[in-house]
Amino acid sequence: MLSGWYFFKPDEARALEAIVDRLIPPDDLSIGGKDAGCAAFIDRQMAGSYGDSSRLYTKGPFMHGLPTQGYQGDATPAMRYRAGLAAIDAYLKKAMSNRGFAQLTAAEQDLFLKDLEAAKVDLGKIDGKALFNLVLQNTMEGFFADPIYGGNRDMASWKMIGFPGARYDYRDHVAKHNQPYPHGPISIGGSPDWSRKG
Amino acid sequence: MARKLPRKDVVIVGLGWTGAILAHELTESGLDVVAIERGPWRDTATDFNIGYVSDELRYAVRRDLFLQPAQETLTMRNTTSQTALPMRDFGSFLPGTGVGGAGVHWNGHTWRFYPSDFNLKSHLTERYGAARLADLQIQDWGVSYDEMESAYDRFEYLCGISGKAGNIGNKIQPGGNPFEGPRKRDYPLPPMEMTYAPTLFAEAARSLGLHPFPTPSANLSKAYVNPLGIAMGQCTMCGFCERFGCANYSKSSAQTTVLPVLMRKSNFEARCNSEVLHVNLDATGKMARGVTYVDGNGEEWEQPADMVLLCAYGLHNARLMMLSKIGKIYDPQTGEGTVGRNYAYQTNAGVQLFFDDKNFNPFVAAGALGQTVDDFNGDTFDHAALDFVGGAGINCIPTNGRPIGFRPTPPGTPRWGSAWKKATRDNYLKAFGFSSQGSSYAARGNYLDLDPTYKDRFGRPLMRMTFDFPDNDIRMSHWVSDRMEEIAKALKPRQYVQARRNKSWNSVPYQSTHNTGGAIMGADPKTSAVNKFLQSWDVPNVFVIGASAFPQNAGKNPTGTVGALAFWAADAIRNQYLRNPGPLVQA
Ligand SMILES: Cc1cc2nc3c(=O)[nH]c(=O)nc-3n(C[C@H](O)[C@H](O)[C@H](O)COP(=O)(O)OP(=O)(O)OC[C@H]3O[C@@H](n4cnc5c(N)ncnc54)[C@H](O)[C@@H]3O)c2cc1C
Numbered sequence: 001m002l003s004g005w006y007f008f009k010p011d012e013a014r015a016l017e018a019i020v021d022r023l024i025p026p027d028d029l030s031i032g033g034k035d036a037g038c039a040a041f042i043d044r045q046m047a048g049s050y051g052d053s054s055r056l057y058t059k060g061p062f063m064h065g066l067p068t069q070g071y072q073g074d075a076t077p078a079m080r081y082r083a084g085l086a087a088i089d090a091y092l093k094k095a096m097s098n099r100g101f102a103q104l105t106a107a108e109q110d111l112f113l114k115d116l117e118a119a120k121v122d123l124g125k126i127d128g129k130a131l132f133n134l135v136l137q138n139t140m141e142g143f144f145a146d147p148i149y150g151g152n153r154d155m156a157s158w159k160m161i162g163f164p165g166a167r168y169d170y171r172d173h174v175a176k177h178n179q180p181y182p183h184g185p186i187s188i189g190g191s192p193d194w195s196r197k198g
Numbered sequence: 199m200a201r202k203l204p205r206k207d208v209v210i211v212g213l214g215w216t217g218a219i220l221a222h223e224l225t226e227s228g229l230d231v232v233a234i235e236r237g238p239w240r241d242t243a244t245d246f247n248i249g250y251v252s253d254e255l256r257y258a259v260r261r262d263l264f265l266q267p268a269q270e271t272l273t274m275r276n277t278t279s280q281t282a283l284p285m286r287d288f289g290s291f292l293p294g295t296g297v298g299g300a301g302v303h304w305n306g307h308t309w310r311f312y313p314s315d316f317n318l319k320s321h322l323t324e325r326y327g328a329a330r331l332a333d334l335q336i337q338d339w340g341v342s343y344d345e346m347e348s349a350y351d352r353f354e355y356l357c358g359i360s361g362k363a364g365n366i367g368n369k370i371q372p373g374g375n376p377f378e379g380p381r382k383r384d385y386p387l388p389p390m391e392m393t394y395a396p397t398l399f400a401e402a403a404r405s406l407g408l409h410p411f412p413t414p415s416a417n418l419s420k421a422y423v424n425p426l427g428i429a430m431g432q433c434t435m436c437g438f439c440e441r442f443g444c445a446n447y448s449k450s451s452a453q454t455t456v457l458p459v460l461m462r463k464s465n466f467e468a469r470c471n472s473e474v475l476h477v478n479l480d481a482t483g484k485m486a487r488g489v490t491y492v493d494g495n496g497e498e499w500e501q502p503a504d505m506v507l508l509c510a511y512g513l514h515n516a517r518l519m520m521l522s523k524i525g526k527i528y529d530p531q532t533g534e535g536t537v538g539r540n541y542a543y544q545t546n547a548g549v550q551l552f553f554d555d556k557n558f559n560p561f562v563a564a565g566a567l568g569q570t571v572d573d574f575n576g577d578t579f580d581h582a583a584l585d586f587v588g589g590a591g592i593n594c595i596p597t598n599g600r601p602i603g604f605r606p607t608p609p610g611t612p613r614w615g616s617a618w619k620k621a622t623r624d625n626y627l628k629a630f631g632f633s634s635q636g637s638s639y640a641a642r643g644n645y646l647d648l649d650p651t652y653k654d655r656f657g658r659p660l661m662r663m664t665f666d667f668p669d670n671d672i673r674m675s676h677w678v679s680d681r682m683e684e685i686a687k688a689l690k691p692r693q694y695v696q697a698r699r700n701k702s703w704n705s706v707p708y709q710s711t712h713n714t715g716g717a718i719m720g721a722d723p724k725t726s727a728v729n730k731f732l733q734s735w736d737v738p739n740v741f742v743i744g745a746s747a748f749p750q751n752a753g754k755n756p757t758g759t760v761g762a763l764a765f766w767a768a769d770a771i772r773n774q775y776l777r778n779p780g781p782l783v784q785a
C-alpha cells in the first residue's frame with residue numbers, strides 16, 4: 001500500500017476512503033475500493049497534471065455553456081474535491097447530528113450517495129451530481145487502471161472480470177473462439193507471484 | 199523579432215502521416231526539405247516501449263500522446279445563433295501531435311472511397327435529381343477514382359495493408375467487398391485472423407443476404423517489408439492500439455513505414471517542438487516566402503522556402519490558412535469565401551449485444567481487426583424510394599477490452615455498489631458491439647472560421663467550429679440503424695441495446711477523429727480552396743494536404759484517401775510543378 005497523502009488532508013482522506021468503499025464495496029467478488037487503494041489513487045491524480053488541469057484550456061472568459069459544449073467551469077479537479085468534500089462534510093454534520101461521511105453507517109452512506117447522484121442533495125454553490133460523477137469516474141479509473149497507479153491492488157479488479165492486463169500478445173488464442181483465456185493478469189510492474197519466494 | 203534561417207527548397211508544416219510521405223517523395227527529387235513539427239520526436243523503442251506502453255490510464259484516459267488543449271484547441275457551437283465556447287478538453291475528436299501525428303495512435307482502418315464518392319454531386323444529381331440535394335452543399339472533388347487508383351495502391355503497399363480485394367480489374371473477388379472500385383491488384387497482405395465476435399457478426403450478416411468482408415487493416419497480418427525496404431512485424435492483437443503507439447512495429451505509421459529511410463537522407467531535416475505560427479506571404483499576397491515558427495525555447499524563427507506544404511492535419515491546415523490570410527474565409531450568410539467551407543464529420547451510431555452463453559475475450563483485439571458490411575454505404579444501394587442520400591459502413595471491429603473504458607452492462611444496472619460489481623463481472627466477457635460509420639454531407643451552415651473571443655497561448659484567435667448533423671444525415675443514420683437492428687436480431691443475443699444518432703452534435707463523448715473539409719479541393723476557385731492537385735488557388739506555391747481537402751465525408755475512415763492524396767499531390771509537384779512552378783490549373 002502507498003502511504004502518506006500528497007493532496008488530501010487527513011479528514012478529507014478519511015471521508016474519501018469511506019466513499020470509495022461504498023462505490024466499490026468489499027464483497028465476495030473483490031476487495032473494496034478502500035483496500036484496493038482508490039482513494040490513494042485519486043490523491044496522486046490530484047497532485048499531478050490531471051488535478052490542476054495544466055493540460056487543458058483554462059483561459060477565460062468562463063461562460064455557462066450548452067451540454068454539447070462540455071465542462072466550462074473554472075475549477076480544476078483538485079479544487080472541486082477540496083470544496084466538494086468540505087461541502088459534504090458541512091451538509092452531513094448539520095443533517096446527521098454532527099457526523100461526517102466516515103461516521104455514518106453503511107446504509108446511511110449509501111442513501112446519501114444515492115441522493116447525491118440523483119441531484120437531491122443541496123450543496124449550495126456546488127453541483128452535487130457533477131461532484132458525484134467526478135468521484136465515481138476517478139474511483140473507477142483507479143480500480144481498473146494498472147496497479148502501478150495505486151488503486152487496483154493485486155490486480156483485484158482484473159482478476160474479478162478476467163482481464164489479462166499487459167500481456168500484449170494473444171496470437172496463440174485468437175483462433176480459440178469462445179474458449180476461456182487460460183492465464184491470469186500481468187501488470188506493467190509484473191506479477192506479485194514473481195516476487196514471492198518458495 | 200524572428201531570426202532568419204538559410205533558405206530551403208521546401209518547408210513542410212507537420213511531420214505526421216502526410217508530412218512524412220511528402221518529405222520522402224520530394225527528397226527523392228533531390229529537393230532540400232525541412233519539416234517543422236510542433237510536438238516531440240517519437241520512435242517505437244523509446245516512446246512506445248513494450249515495458250510500459252500497455253497503460254490504459256496514461257494513454258487512453260489521460261491521452262498522453264495527443265495534442266493538449268493548453269497548446270491549441272477550438273471553440274464549438276452547433277449553430278450560428280449560439281455563442282461558441284472553447285473545448286476545454288478534447289472529447290469528440292482527438293488531434294495528434296508529435297512526429298507521426300495522429301498516425302501514431304490511430305486504429306488503422308484503411309479504406310478507399312467509392313468511385314461515386316469522388317463525383318458525388320454529378321452522380322447523385324444524375325441518379326436522383328437536383329432537388330434531393332437541395333439542403334446540402336455537396337460537391338465534386340475534381341479528381342476521379344481512376345486517377346486516384348495508383349495513389350491508393352502506393353499507400354496500401356507502403357503500409358502493408360491486410361485485407362481481401364473485392365474487385366480486381368472489374369472482376370468481383372469472392373470474400374472481398376463486392377462494391378469497391380476496381381483495383382489493379384490485391385492488398386499486400388492477407389486479412390488478419392478473425393476473433394470470435396466479428397466471425398459471428400459475419401455469419402449473421404450473410405444469413406440476411408449481406409456481403410461481409412474483413413476490414414482492411416493497417417495492423418499487419420504478417421511480417422512485411424515495404425517498398426522502401428522497411429521491415430514490420432506481425433500484429434499480436436494486444437488490444438492497446440487506438441490511442442497507443444504500437445510496440446511491435448505492426449501498425450503502419452510514419453515511424454514504421456517512412457522515417458527509418460527519410461531520417462538518413464542528407465537533404466532532409468526534422469525540427470521538433472517547433473510550432474509554425476503562419477505562412478509568410480510576399481507583398482502581393484500571392485506568393486509564400488516561407489514560415490515563421492516558435493521553437494521549444496520560445497524563440498521565433500523565420501524559415502524561408504520556395505514552397506510551403508501544409509501537412510498539419512485538416513483542421514490545423516484550415517486554421518493556418520486563416521491566420522496566414524491565404525484565401526478568403528467562408529461566410530455562411532453569403533456563401534462566399536472558401537477557407538473553412540464544407541466542414542464535415544462522421545455520422546456514427548451503435549448497438550451493443552449481451553449474451554449468456556458466449557465468451558468473446560474482448561481483450562484479444564486490434565485497432566482494425568473485424569468485419570464490415572458495406573451494402574448500405576455511399577450509393578451502393580438504391581436511394582430512389584428513400585428520403586436521404588449517403589449511407590454507412592456497418593463495422594464489427596471490437597478494438598479492445600481495456601476495463602476503464604470497456605465495461606458493458608445492460609441498461610438499468612446501477613453505476614456502483616455490489617449490484618454494479620456483479621453485473622460488470624457477469625457481462626465483461628459476454629458482450630460485444632458493432633457500429634455504423636456514416637457519411638457526413640456538407641451543409642451551408644457547417645463551417646470553420648476564427649473565434650472572435652478566445653485566444654491561443656500566443657494571443658491569436660482559436661478556430662471556431664460550427665457544426666450539427668444535417669437532417670439528411672440523421673435520416674440516413676436512423677435508416678441504417680434499422681438495418682443494424684436486423685443483424686442484431688439475427689445474432690440472437692439475450693438483449694441488444696441501440697445507441698442511435700440524434701441531434702445535436704456533442705463535443706464531449708468520443709466519436710471519431712475524422713474531421714474533413716475546410717480547405718476543399720475542386721474545379722472552381724469560387725467553391726474550393728485548392729485545385730485538384732491540392733494547390734492553393736490563391737497562393738500557388740502552397741499545397742494543402744489532408745482531409746481538409748474532402749468536399750464532404752464518406753461513410754469510411756479518411757486516412758486511406760488522405761494517404762493517397764499525399765502521393766497524388768507529390769506526383770503533381772514532382773512531375774509538373776517543379777518543371778514549371780506556377781498554377782497547375784488555370785482558374
Ligand atoms: C484515435 C484516432 C483513431 C483514428 N483511427 C483511424 C482509422 O482507423 N482509420 C483512419 O483512416 N483514420 C483514423 N484516424 C485519423 C488519422 O490518424 C488521420 O487521418 C491521419 O493521421 C491524418 O494525417 P495528417 O498527416 O493529415 O495529420 P497527422 O498525422 O495528425 O499529422 C499532422 C502533424 O502536424 C503537426 N502540426 C499541426 N499544426 C502544426 C503547426 N502549427 N506547426 C507544426 N506542426 C504542426 C501535428 O503535431 C501533427 O504531428 C484516427 C485518428 C485518431 C486520433
Ligand code: SF4
Nearest residue numbers: 433434436439444564
Ligand atoms: S493491436 Fe496490433 S497493431 Fe495495434 S498496437 Fe497492438 S500489436 Fe500493434
